[in-house]
Amino acid sequence: MAGGPLKDVEHLHTDTATVRPGGRTARVGEAVIDATLSELSEVGYAALRVDAVAQRAGVNKTTIYRRWGNKVGLVSTALIERRGQLTPPADTGSLRGDLVELLKEIRLGLKVPWVAVLLREAGPRTAASADLYELLDMFWPARFKVSRVIFERALERGELPAGTDPDFLLEMISGPLYFHWLMLGHPLDDAFLDRVADFILHGAQASPPSTDRR
Amino acid sequence: MAGGPLKDVEHLHTDTATVRPGGRTARVGEAVIDATLSELSEVGYAALRVDAVAQRAGVNKTTIYRRWGNKVGLVSTALIERRGQLTPPADTGSLRGDLVELLKEIRLGLKVPWVAVLLREAGPRTAASADLYELLDMFWPARFKVSRVIFERALERGELPAGTDPDFLLEMISGPLYFHWLMLGHPLDDAFLDRVADFILHGAQASPPSTDRR
The missing domain is CATH 1.10.10.60 (Homeodomain-like)
Known part of the structure; x- marks a missing residue:
């Protein structure tokens, strides 16, 4: 086919x-x-x-x-x-609250059996994984688009510096959860999610606009 | 056996x-x-x-x-x-420089074929993966111990707030690289490593001591 x-x-x-x-x-x-x-x-x-x-x-x-x-x-x-066209994350009124909601949503996703299976099949982009990446390249933009809204709201409220790159923040927020759960095999408890939310909040607010680094 | x-x-x-x-x-x-x-x-x-x-x-x-x-x-x-008892990361004299060296070391690791194979076998900790986790539970502490030294040096230089948790920072720095490479299938170019280093630097310097969140 x-x-x-x-x-x-x-x-x-x-x-x-x-x-x-x-x-x-x-x-x-x-x-x-x-x-x-x-x-x-x-x-x-x-x-x-x-x-x-x-x-x-x-x-x-x-x-x-x-x-x-x-x-x-x-x-x-x-x-x-x-998984891609989920309801946008709840509007809690603050970036920290929205980050926690997003982290919980990522946690839920990681526990869906077919997500876990699929992520285990991903890996470096090679000729052998080209077919799987044809699929993932359609999935991730849809997933990121829905999640991006929380950073747009935070920008409007003045909680993030102008020029913030939402997709980079989404990688910074997703990565630690994937690593903690799939690589270290540690539980994704609320305390860990809170720590990640705080770290991202401070990192994002303190970081210079991402365009400076490109 | x-x-x-x-x-x-x-x-x-x-x-x-x-x-x-x-x-x-x-x-x-x-x-x-x-x-x-x-x-x-x-x-x-x-x-x-x-x-x-x-x-x-x-x-x-x-x-x-x-x-x-x-x-x-x-x-x-x-x-x-x-992979665990590597030479400690080069002492560049600044946390940002050390972070970039560490990120490059993680990037090298991700391209080692047997590391990639092993990471693909990891996943949530289940009865089926118990044997693999017996192994990973020995590996990660050795790996983290070597990397931790850069945060200890930064603490001594006063570049990080007292109470900083090096192992949490190591997860925050490793996660995005794993995610970018293994989940999104994106290249780990120097520009991406620089952005991650800056983000971690700002997040770690702005974050309250991790003990507050435990």
């Missing part, structure tokens, strides 16, 4: 969006996404087969290819719908 | 340390460690067999069991000798 470009997948999405919500198309969509994530939990991305997803969802595999294009299109849709 | 406690492994080390360096014992030790890391690169930790290491090193497997106790003892020795 040739890898279809993102544009094609979006085009297919637009077509299905014309079908009324709650109808058969929506039900099939949910069933296929559930089946995709179950397969992902069990076998990971590299070993995932569209046939197995189709069988699990009780649909014909041509239905999947027609709607999602290919394996990358299918799995990226599942990821983005279930 | 029953898992021998760390104490036994250390005891065995002490015994071999009485043999003069550069002799047959030292040569066998180097050959076995090289073979262990090669096997690790190829098959990972879970699938690594002491038999295969012995064959590769051209030694009898009873030699390995006698000297390193078991698979955990063997692999942890290899890891600690080759």
Whole structure:
């Protein structure tokens, strides 16, 4: 199956969006996404087969290819719908409060079985991981876009210096949680999240605008 | 093979340390460690067999069991000798300079094939990963101990507030590199390392003593 470009997948999405919500198309969509994530939990991305997803969802595999294009299109849709297009983090009124909410959201994500499986398959970007990165390159921008809003709010409130780069802050905030949980194998308790939130808050407020460093 | 406690492994080390360096014992030790890391690169930790290491090193497997106790003892020795007991980071005279040196050292580590393989096998601490964590729980303290020295120097120079927790800072500095490289698949270029160093510097200098948050 040739890898279809993102544009094609979006085009297919637009077509299905014309079908009324709650109808058969929506039900099939949910069933296929559930089946995709179950397969992902069990076998990971590299070993995932569209046939197995189709069988699990009780649909014909041509239905999947027609709607999602290919394996990358299918799995990226599942990821983005279930982890990428989350509700924006709660507006607590302060950057520190919003950071804690975001850290809790990242913690929740790390405990989702198919997220853990997928992250274990990631790694340096190599020829062997190109297929997985085609997927991750669609996922991360969606995930970052939703999270970015807390820094935009903080900028409006004057809690962050002008020129702050939200995506860099998102890496600074996500990295320690991934490291603590996946590399050190330590629990992500509230006390740790609080310490990370404080550190990010001070680092972000004290840092010069990121554009100076580029 | 029953898992021998760390104490036994250390005891065995002490015994071999009485043999003069550069002799047959030292040569066998180097050959076995090289073979262990090669096997690790190829098959990972879970699938690594002491038999295969012995064959590769051209030694009898009873030699390995006698000297390193078991698979955990063997692999942890290899890891600690080759990645844990590194020379302490260069003393550049400033915390920012030392941070950049440390970040470069972490970057080097992430590109070692057997490190990458091992990190991919890590993950949440579960019953299934207990054996790997027996190993990582020996490795990380050795690694952190060597790196901690740069924060001790900065404390002496008055560049960090009293009560700073070096191990927390090490997580804050390592996490973003792991995330950038292993999760996002982005290159670890010097510009990124500089930005991380600046952020950590400002965060660490502005943060209240970590003991307040415990």
